[in-house]
Amino acid sequence: xxxxxxxxxxKSVVLAVAIMIVASIGGLxxxxxxxxxxxxxxxxxxxxxxxxxxxxxxxxxxxxxxxxCHSQMIRTLQDEVERYGPYSLxxxxxxxxxxxxxxxxxxxxxxxxxxxxxxxxxAAHLTNPRDVVPESIMPRYAFLRETLLRTAHLPDDLRALxxxxxxxxxxxxxxxxxxxxxxxxxxDDTAGLIERYGEATQVRAFDGDEGKVTEMDALVAYLQIxxxxxxxxxxxxxxxxxxx
Amino acid sequence: MxxxxxxxxxxxxxxxxxxxxxxxLVMAAAGAERDDPIQTHGFVILLFSFGVLCLLLKxxxxxxxxxxxxxxxxxxxxxxxxxxxxxxxxxGMAIGDWVAWLLAFPxxxxxxxxxxxxxxxxxxxxxxxxxFGGNALIATSFHVMQRTSRARMxxxxxxxxxxxxxxxxxxxxxxxxxxxxxQSKEYAEPEWYADIWLVIVWVVYLLLYLxxxxxxxxxxxxxxxxxxxxxxxxxxxxxxxxxxAVPTSLAAAKSYSLFSGVQDAMxxxxxxxxxxxxxxxxxxxxxxxxxxxxxxxxxxxxxRLSIVGFWGITFFYMWVxxxxxxxxxxxxxxxxxxxxxxxxxxxxxWIAAGNxxxxxxxxxxxxxxxxxxxxxxxxxxxxxxxxxxxSFMAIRPVNALSHYTDWTIAHVHAGVLGWDAxxxxxxxxxxxxxxxxxxxxxxxxxxxxxxxxxxxGVLIYVFAMWNSGxxxxxxxxxxxDSGTLTYSFLDSMIAMHxxxxxxxxxxxxxxxxxxxxxxxxxxxxxxxxxxxxxxxDTPLPLPxxxxxxxxxxxx
Numbered sequence: 069x070x071x072x073x074x075x076x077x078x079k080s081v082v083l084a085v086a087i088m089i090v091a092s093i094g095g096l097x098x099x100x101x102x103x104x105x106x107x108x109x110x111x112x113x114x115x116x117x118x119x120x121x122x123x124x125x126x127x128x129x130x131x132x133x134x135x136x137c138h139s140q141m142i143r144t145l146q147d148e149v150e151r152y153g154p155y156s157l158x159x160x161x162x163x164x165x166x167x168x169x170x171x172x173x174x175x176x177x178x179x180x181x182x183x184x185x186x187x188x189x190x191a192a193h194l195t196n197p198r199d200v201v202p203e204s205i206m207p208r209y210a211f212l213r214e215t216l217l218r219t220a221h222l223p224d225d226l227r228a229l230x231x232x233x234x235x236x237x238x239x240x241x242x243x244x245x246x247x248x249x250x251x252x253x254x255x256d257d258t259a260g261l262i263e264r265y266g267e268a269t270q271v272r273a274f275d276g277d278e279g280k281v282t283e284m285d286a287l288v289a290y291l292q293i294x295x296x297x298x299x300x301x302x303x304x305x306x307x308x309x310x311x312x
Numbered sequence: 313m314x315x316x317x318x319x320x321x322x323x324x325x326x327x328x329x330x331x332x333x334x335x336x337l338v339m340a341a342a343g344a345e346r347d348d349p350i351q352t353h354g355f356v357i358l359l360f361s362f363g364v365l366c367l368l369l370k371x372x373x374x375x376x377x378x379x380x381x382x383x384x385x386x387x388x389x390x391x392x393x394x395x396x397x398x399x400x401x402x403x404g405m406a407i408g409d410w411v412a413w414l415l416a417f418p419x420x421x422x423x424x425x426x427x428x429x430x431x432x433x434x435x436x437x438x439x440x441x442x443x444f445g446g447n448a449l450i451a452t453s454f455h456v457m458q459r460t461s462r463a464r465m466x467x468x469x470x471x472x473x474x475x476x477x478x479x480x481x482x483x484x485x486x487x488x489x490x491x492x493x494x495q496s497k498e499y500a501e502p503e504w505y506a507d508i509w510l511v512i513v514w515v516v517y518l519l520l521y522l523x524x525x526x527x528x529x530x531x532x533x534x535x536x537x538x539x540x541x542x543x544x545x546x547x548x549x550x551x552x553x554x555x556x557a558v559p560t561s562l563a564a565a566k567s568y569s570l571f572s573g574v575q576d577a578m579x580x581x582x583x584x585x586x587x588x589x590x591x592x593x594x595x596x597x598x599x600x601x602x603x604x605x606x607x608x609x610x611x612x613x614x615x616r617l618s619i620v621g622f623w624g625i626t627f628f629y630m631w632v633x634x635x636x637x638x639x640x641x642x643x644x645x646x647x648x649x650x651x652x653x654x655x656x657x658x659x660x661x662w663i664a665a666g667n668x669x670x671x672x673x674x675x676x677x678x679x680x681x682x683x684x685x686x687x688x689x690x691x692x693x694x695x696x697x698x699x700x701x702x703s704f705m706a707i708r709p710v711n712a713l714s715h716y717t718d719w720t721i722a723h724v725h726a727g728v729l730g731w732d733a734x735x736x737x738x739x740x741x742x743x744x745x746x747x748x749x750x751x752x753x754x755x756x757x758x759x760x761x762x763x764x765x766x767x768x769g770v771l772i773y774v775f776a777m778w779n780s781g782x783x784x785x786x787x788x789x790x791x792x793d794s795g796t797l798t799y800s801f802l803d804s805m806i807a808m809h810x811x812x813x814x815x816x817x818x819x820x821x822x823x824x825x826x827x828x829x830x831x832x833x834x835x836x837x838x839x840x841x842x843x844x845x846x847x848x849d850t851p852l853p854l855p856x857x858x859x860x861x862x863x864x865x866x867x
Contacts, residue, residue: 073619077533080525084541087626091546091590094630094653095553095582098646102575108643109574127566130496133430133489143639145712147789150797158574158641166497166569167576169640173716173784174415176801198419203806205418207428221346224560228568231558 110159112300117163117234118293119265120222120248121281125290127225128283130168132209139170140179140294153180154301163234163297175206180295187274190288212284213275217252219245240264252285253278268296313388314367315374316381321469325368328473333361339505342563349491350505350565356487360480385458385852387747389471393451394740394747396479397444398830401733404439405823407432412816416809426490434489434501440728441499441591443482448736449595450475450517453540455743456602457521459850460537461528470520477513481506493565497580499587500554504567507555514551518544535618539598542626546590554583574641582633588727589629593695596732597625597664600695603739604688605671606848608678613670617663624660628653635706638715647708654706661699668692683756683763687738690767694730698723713789718808719781722774729770729822737762737829744836746849754835762825762832769822773815780811 076082102108118126129135140161142152149155156179161167170177185193189200195213197204222244226236240247247261251271255278258271274288295301314322336357343351411432414420421427454471458464465471485502488494494501502510521544525533557567571579605612612618634642634650669692672679679689701723705714714720741759745752753759787804791797 070616070619074532077538078531080522080533080541083533083538084522084545087538087542087545088549090623090627091542091549091630093627094632098631098634098649099575099578099582102578102643102646105643130494131431131492132425132428133433133494133496135496136430136433139716141640143712143715145639145789147791147797151788151801156641161573161577161641163572165572165576166495166580167573168496169577169637171498171636171716172720175805177716201802203802205415205805207414207418207421207430208423209425209428210423211425218347221348221560221564224564225566225568228558228560232568232570233572 108158109162110157110300112159112298115159115162115298115300116266116268117236117240118297119251119261119269119289120219120226120240120244121217121251121286122290122293123225123229124217124219124222124248124283125286125288126168128212128287129290135168135170137170137172137174137206139173139177141169142177142179148177152177153295157298157301159300160295160298163229165229165232165234178291178294182292182294182296187272187288187292188276190291191275191284194284194287209284209287212287213277213282215283217248217281217283217286219248219281221245222248237264248286249281251289252281313392314371316377316386316388317468317472319376321467322368322372324469325472326365326372329361329365329368333358333365336361339563343565346561346563348561348564348566349488349493350563352491353484353488353493353505353565356484357480360483364476382464383852384464385455386465386468386471387455388468389475390451390454390743391747393447393454393475394744394833396475397447397451397736398740398826398833400439400443400447400482401826402823402830404436404441404444405819405826407439408436409816409819409823411436412812412819416812416816425492431489431492434494435486437499438482438485438489438501441587442485443479445592445596445728445732445736446478446482447475448739449540449543449591449599450478452599452603452736452739452743453521453543453595455747456534456536456540456598457524458852460530460534460602461524462530462850462852463524463527464852465520466523466527470516470523474513474517474520477509477516481510481513484509488565495555495557495567495569497554497569497583499584500551500580503565504555504557504559505565507551507557510551511548514544514548518548534602535612535615535622536598536602538622539594539601542622543590543595543598546586546594546626546630550583550586550590554579574643577637577640578634578642578646581636582630585633585636586629589625589632592728592732593629594625596691596735599739600668600688600692600735603735603742604668604685604692607682607685607688607738607742608672608675610671610673610675613667613673617667621660621663621667625657625664628657628660632657632706635711636715638706638708638711651706651708654703658699658703661703662696665692665696665699669696683759684738684741684753686763687734687741687766690763691731691735691738694726694734694770698727698731701726713785714781717781717784718777718811719785722777722781725770725777726774729766729773733822734766734770737766740829740833742848744833748837750836750839754832754839758828758832762828765821765825765828769818769820769825772818772821774818776811776814776818780808780815783807783811 142148142155144155193200194209196208197206223241226241226244230236250256250258250261254271275282275284336354340351340354343354411429414429484506493503556570559567631653632650634646635654638647678685784804787799
C-alpha cells in the first residue's frame with residue numbers, strides 16, 4: 069500500500085485524479101439517492117405553492133438573514149413537538165428553493181408560526197420587537213413599513229422557480245405582479261388570485277395599512293403562511309418521537 | 313511590484329482589467345434599467361478594476377525585469393497575500409465582535425437595514441473564513457508549492473490574477489450582504505455571478521499549482537502539497553454543485569437554488585461541512601505540515617501516518633455533512649451514515665494532529681522559548697480537541713441537546729480561532745522575516761503578547777459559549793412535575809445575556825491580539841533588511857549546486 073503511494077505521490081495529475089475520486093464517493097452515495105427514492109418526500113396532492121406576495125416575503129426573510137437566528141425545522145423530539153407543534157415533514161419544504169431549515173435558534177423556531185399571532189402583533193413586533201417582548205434581542209425592522217414592495221419583476225421570479233421545478237402555471241406567472249398587490253389589498257378585485265391559489269389564500273392588509281403594499285405586507289404574509297402550505301404534518305404522526 | 317512583471321504580463325493584466333471594467337459597466341447599466349441591486353455590484357467591479365488598473369499603470373513603462381529574477385522564487389504576490397489576509401482578519405473579526413455586542417445590546421443598529429445582525433453576520437463569516445483564511449491559504453500555498461518543489465512558479469501573472477480575482481470575489485460577497493444580495497446558503501451566500509467569477513479564479517489557481525508542481529526538482533510531492541491540492545480540487549467540486557441555481561434574469565442579482573427542501577438541505581450541509589473540511593482543515597493542515605517542521609527544524613514524525621491521515625480525511629469527511637440534520641426530515645439512513653462516518657473521522661483527524669505534535673519531540677525547548685512555534689503547537693492541540701468535540705457532537709443523542717444552541721458556536725470558534733487562526737499567525741510570523749529578508753520579527757515580545765491575548769480570547773469565548781449552549785439545550789427540554797415544559801423560550805434567552813457579554817469580551821481580546829500582530833508585521837516590513845539571506849527559508853538551488861535540506865518526512 070505504501071509502495072503504491074510512493075509511486076502515486078510522484079505524479080501530480082494521478083494524485084489530483086485520485087483525490088477527486090476518493091472525495092466524490094461520500095456525496096454520490098448520500099445525495100444522489102435522495103432524488104430517486106420516492107419515500108424521501110411524502111406525497112401531498114393538496115400541497116400549495118407560495119403566492120407571489122408570500123414569495124416576495126420569503127425573499128425579504130432571506131435578504132435580512134432571518135434564517136441565521138430562526139430555524140424552520142421541528143425535530144422529532146418530544147420537547148420540540150410540545151413547544152412548536154407537529155414535527156416537520158420533507159414535503160412541507162419541497163417547494164423551498166433554497167430550504168430555510170436553519171442551524172441556530174437564537175430566536176424560536178418558526179416552522180409553524182403561521183396563524184399563531186395576529187398580523188398586528190407581527191407588524192408591531194417587526195417594527196420594534198421590544199415594544200411587544202421587552203427582553204427580545206431581535207433587531208428592529210421598522211424600515212419594512214416604509215419600503216414599498218417592488219412587484220414589477222415577480223413574473224421573472226415565478227418563471228425561474230418553474231424552471232427549478234415548482235408547478236407555477238402560465239397564468240400565475242403572467243399575473244404575478246397584480247396578484248402580489250391584490251393579496252394585500254382586500255378592497256381590490258381578488259377573484260383571480262383566489263382562483264389561481266385556492267380558497268385558503270389569506271387576503272388582508274397585513275401591515276394594517278390598506279393604502280400601500282409594503283415589504284412589511286409581504287413579510288407578514290409569509291410568516292402567516294409558515295406551516296400551512298400542507299396539512300400533511302397535522303395527520304396523526306407515527307410514534308417514533310425520541311423521548312429523552 | 314509592477315516593475316517585476318514582464319511587459320507582456322503588464323499588457324495582459326491591463327487587457328483583463330479593461331474587460332472586467334466593461335463587464336462592470338454593463339452590469340451597472342443593465343441593473344439600472346431594472347432598478348436591481350446588481351447595478352451597485354456593477355459599479356463595485358468597475359471601481360475595483362479601475363483602482364487596480366491605476367496601480368498597474370503607475371509603473372507600466374518600467375523596463376523589462378532583469379533575467380536573473382528567474383534564479384529566485386517569485387514572492388511578491390505572497391507578500392501582498394499576507395497583508396490582505398491580516399487586513400481581512402481585522403475587518404472580519406471587528407464585525408464579528410460588533411455583532412457579538414449586538415446580541416447583548418440589540419438597539420445599536422441605528423435603525424439602518426445594513427446594520428442589523430442578520431446582514432452583518434455573513435459579513436463576519438465571509439470576512440474571516442474567505443477573506444482572512446482564504447488569503448492566508450493562497451499566500452502560504454504559493455510559498456509552500458515553490459519551496460517544496462524547489463521551483464519558481466511558471467509565470468508571474470497567474471498568481472496575481474488568482475490573488476486579486478479572489479479578493480474581488482470577497483468584496484462582492486461582503487458588499488452584497490450589506491445591500492441585501494444573498495443566496496441565504498450558509499457559507500455560500502454570494503449570488504450566481506460572483507460564484508461564476510470564483511470558478512474562473514479557481515481554475516487558474518489549480519492550473520498554477522499543477523504547473524508549478526510539474527516544474528519541481530524533487531521527485532516526490534511533499535505532503536503539504538497533497539493537502540493544498542485537496543483543498544483546491546474539492547472546494548471546486550463543492551462550490552459548483554452547491555451553487556447550482558436559476559437566475560431570475562441576467563440583469564438581476566437574484567437567483568433560485570436548483571434544489572429544494574430535503575435535497576437542498578443535504579447538498580448545503582454536504583457543502584457546509586466540507587467547507588470546514590477542505591477549506592478550514594485540509595488547507596491549514598498543508599500549512600501546518602510545512603511551517604511546523606520548518607520552524608522546529610525537525611522532519612515530520614511519520615511518513616506513513618501522513619499518508620493514512622491524508623486519505624482518511626479526504627474520504628471520511630465527505631460523508632459527515634448529514635450530522636447537521638439529525639432528527640430532521642432527512643431520511644434516517646443518511647443521518648445514520650453521517651453519524652457513523654463522523655465517529656470514524658476522529659481516527660485520521662487525530663493521526664494528523666498527533667503526527668504534528670510528535671514532530672515536536674526533541675524540540676519542546678523551542679516551543680517553550682519561541683512563541684511562533686507555540687502558536688503552531690497550540691493550533692495542533694486545538695485541532696485535536698475540536699475534531700474530538702465534532703465527532704462527539706455528531707452522535708445523535710448528543711446532537712439532540714447541542715444542535716440549534718450556542719454549543720455549535722463554541723465548537724466552530726474553537727476550530728476557527730484555536731486552530732485556523734493560530735496556525736496562520738504561526739506561519740506568518742515564520743514567513744514574514746523570510747520573505748522581507750529580516751533576521752527576525754520586529755519584536756519577539758509582541759509575538760508573545762499576541763500569543764497570550766489569543767489564548768485568553770479563545771478560551772473566554774469558548775467557555776462562555778459552552779456554558780450558554782448547554783444551559784439553552786437543557787432549559788429547552790426541562791419538564792416540571794406536572795409533565796409540561798418548565799421554561800418558555802424567552803426564559804432561555806434571558807439566561808444567555810451574561811454569556812453573550814463574556815463572549816464579546818473574549819472576541820475583543822482576540823481582536824486586540826490581531827492588531828498587535830499587524831503592528832509587529834508592519835514594523836518588520838518597515839525596518840531595513842539586516843541580512844540578505846535570512847535563516848530558515850529554503851533557497852532556490854542554482855543549477856549546479858547540491859540540494860540543501862528541505863522538510864521531508866522521516867523514514
